Amino acid sequence: MTTPRYAYLGPSGTFTEAALYAMAGDEEIEALPAVDVPTALAMVRDGSADYAVVAMENTVEGGVTATLDALAEGEPLEIYGETVMPIAFDLAVREGLGLSDIGSIGAHPHAWAQVRRWVSEVVPGTTFVPAASNAAAARQLAEQEFESLAFDAALVPPGVAPRYGLAVAAGAVADSVNAATRFVKVGPPGGFVAPTGADKTTLVVHLPNDQSGALLRMLEQFAVRGVNLSRIESRPISDRPGEYSFSMDALGHIQEARVAEAVVGLKRTCPVVLFLGSYPAAHGEPTPVIAGTSDLEFEAANEWVRTLRDR
């Protein structure tokens, strides 16, 4: 068996890389850094990677919109799993320096956005120098001549500073103690992730117009089968004015009858329905199944109606 290859938003030292290893667990894998999320997904589409790990929600490193767009366009892909990583940085500096030595910080703009308040309170007056990624800033800090440095510190995920030979001037740097990013593992369609009882199904649906009535009717397809949503986002469809695209996560697995029937209902009534996979939810809490929506109840009711129809 060959070692599975995972594309991810590099370079080494990103939160995405940490998410990748969290999802891989003990499995031996090959990690392939990519310059951005679309490239990571393209590597799966063209076969140069088996999977990609990309940010899906609330990211500090960019890529949510890019992820949703890149998943929805081009060759179909599917989500195989998810993980949620708390987001707090270490503020890395050169050995021997401390907080009082910091006048500027190099970071990806999204990382900077997560720590602005902390910086203004703890090291007021510090300026921001944008970098292509936090890891790029860390490497630059470690490798460049001291005189040529454009900044004095870099934001890195916990545990990463020593890789660059850097020290940690402050840990747990974050404006919100609850900041977290959800990452998903994406692969080619058709891979089979069996239901666990605590699953999510990710869908993209287009609605013909912006009427609350159209959205209501779409949500009723879930409600009458007792399926709840844990995420819903609307976006205008750029080249079709007035049409909206909804990206959402439903609680349940396509192999559960209530989810399957809801998706059939969407497919019948919406101009576009994309299935982006059924996979175990990171939280692991069993999906509540309300009365009348279990697989057994669906099968019993279907069987009863079959006896009425086939005679």
Place this chain on the structure above:
Amino acid sequence: MTTPRYAYLGPSGTFTEAALYAMAGDEEIEALPAVDVPTALAMVRDGSADYAVVAMENTVEGGVTATLDALAEGEPLEIYGETVMPIAFDLAVREGLGLSDIGSIGAHPHAWAQVRRWVSEVVPGTTFVPAASNAAAARQLAEQEFESLAFDAALVPPGVAPRYGLAVAAGAVADSVNAATRFVKVGPPGGFVAPTGADKTTLVVHLPNDQSGALLRMLEQFAVRGVNLSRIESRPISDRPGEYSFSMDALGHIQEARVAEAVVGLKRTCPVVLFLGSYPAAHGEPTPVIAGTSDLEFEAANEWVRTLRDR
């Protein structure tokens, strides 16, 4: 082949009998008068009749509530067809008499309720004498000694007066020119009436409580599949306080996918669901099928979801 036996609310000369012959068409049948609707239905249940014809809506001869109750309780029965009869009476009198001779009218109370206003305007002062049926009043009028008569005229369906040797003092006697009654043909379950594209499906459903939310959710089972209702009636369930029984007609046939899936939804979520048959609608107008609810669209969407599930 044996001649089919039809039970109906007798005696001969009722609107129900006229409905029976309207539905039988050219077929040779045996008509079996019954004393009331529950008895007519019981004759089907115990095999002493093949079918029953009973009033279902807007009756002038009673029996709607009785019909709904008697259909819902006991051995299952199914509706095979329906017809709608306009309701207007002939006012029958003894030969040689006219409107000015009428001081009292014998009739079933329900018939009387349909003509009260006409009587007060055309033959004011006339009193009402209740009879077990209109036909019983007509027979009494024809057969008794003149002196012993309790009334001077009887209300009978059009064309029936001559059978009793009676004359017609006035025709088209009705308070509403649109009065009509819907009759259904009822038989044992399992008889197969194929879809015509203009069908009704009659159902009885119990809801757990009187909340508008519970009714809303029940109706959503129809709405998400594009199924309309042409009749809905609620009644408290006598021995379960707080529970309600809904009797309704849905437009469509159980062998159409959108009706079948709606009935599956009811079966899953309501404590009681009775299927009382799918049969051609009397009006003959094809059921409108909105986008996304045709059998082809259901099959295509189900097939697509099957490919997602089975791999």
Place this chain on the structure above:
Amino acid sequence: MTTPRYAYLGPSGTFTEAALYAMAGDEEIEALPAVDVPTALAMVRDGSADYAVVAMENTVEGGVTATLDALAEGEPLEIYGETVMPIAFDLAVREGLGLSDIGSIGAHPHAWAQVRRWVSEVVPGTTFVPAASNAAAARQLAEQEFESLAFDAALVPPGVAPRYGLAVAAGAVADSVNAATRFVKVGPPGGFVAPTGADKTTLVVHLPNDQSGALLRMLEQFAVRGVNLSRIESRPISDRPGEYSFSMDALGHIQEARVAEAVVGLKRTCPVVLFLGSYPAAHGEPTPVIAGTSDLEFEAANEWVRTLRDR
């Protein structure tokens, strides 16, 4: 102060009369028997009575459909109160006779419908002789010559037999131990019954067509304000094919904000809305008020929006 005059479905000795006295309590009243429900209501409309007491649901003496129709047509009337009477008869016979002497029973057809099973089990073979009312049968039994009697017993409300000088051959005669009829007190509009916290509001609403969507939207007017229904009935509108009339009881009082706003919603969107009164519910149980629908919450939210609008 003049004694209030109450019209009711007579003659003396009907369940309606019993309901009338149940609702009047200790108040001194004048009871005016009417020949039928429309007449009783007409007496209020023309001023010959102050109120009428009529059956509204589940009656044994007829009049439900007549009540709903007569309330909805003509000069406006309003409901001032309701009471629910258990329905079980005494089987009245001439002094000295018993169950074994009964070969036929005189009764209103609706009363007969409530006891058919009991009769077939307890005095099998007994035949039914229709009467204009149960009281008419009782009076005939008491007053006519024995030889001229058309029947041997009459069905009367509990306690009524002695009024006619009759004995009770059997009590609690009923097919269902839970049989009950709901009666309402009706008067001219504008009488003020203050909210008690346990009220009903009766409405008649027309919908433009038979679509489940139209019914759904009507019910949503209640649901978004947290108003529940305790009764809903649909009937085709005879002279406007395809239109439906819904009669319903909502839990709550028109002077409560959530009911008022729901009725505003109906008025805006339905071709016909009739308000038939807000009055104390017979059951006396306080209406459950879900979060966000109390008068205080309505007032607070309205006040907040007023501050946004008026500036």
Place this chain on the structure above:
Amino acid sequence: MTTPRYAYLGPSGTFTEAALYAMAGDEEIEALPAVDVPTALAMVRDGSADYAVVAMENTVEGGVTATLDALAEGEPLEIYGETVMPIAFDLAVREGLGLSDIGSIGAHPHAWAQVRRWVSEVVPGTTFVPAASNAAAARQLAEQEFESLAFDAALVPPGVAPRYGLAVAAGAVADSVNAATRFVKVGPPGGFVAPTGADKTTLVVHLPNDQSGALLRMLEQFAVRGVNLSRIESRPISDRPGEYSFSMDALGHIQEARVAEAVVGLKRTCPVVLFLGSYPAAHGEPTPVIAGTSDLEFEAANEWVRTLRDR
């Protein structure tokens, strides 16, 4: 009268600046560049600016999430207007250079995300150098020594290159011909923008949980008043797990009855409702008003119900 001061995402030369002048029209204003969106909004809150212009949807310069968050938190602000700017860049270079001289491009990462495909097709092999803003890249290109330049070209809004003494190597640089960003003008609450008949109302609402039922009920508050949404986005609330925040634009003005009643409904039933302003829609198309939802119909229905309540 003093000149109004507008804060915006600077420096001079951003799309936000172009949007600012598009909204100001002929009015004389003072434009105050801010380092980021939260800062621009903070300047309105602390009085150092009268208004701020910030990106709200589909931005190429970042700030959408920041805008929504910064609007929702802290002292209340309100939206006074919106404009939609097509997004296509000029690729600016030093005088005398052309496309073939470009090996790297300096740009804000969000701008880069909008042109990646164009770049890979037209100038393949070109690398990306992140900048704090596009304008910063342009200024650096114009001002630095040629030898010290980290990149050869900059992405700038149309018409901006000459300000920096730069030439345009290519115009209309964009991956999507329909790319556009929506900008809003934000000020202190209480400023009055009268209804035009073509308005939007922006709201933020929290739902107690992630159930599709809760979202359905929220949307029903709009649907029963005939109010449509042109945007809806959900986001988890970071410090209250399981709660969701919905940001949305409703078509209509808070001073229209149907919008006001819908907002009252939200206020009653949702734990948090923020009103972010009613203002003219950029598209200028009159809001469709369906039957039963005009101000006149609301007022007539309210008046009718008032007559029922007040007596």
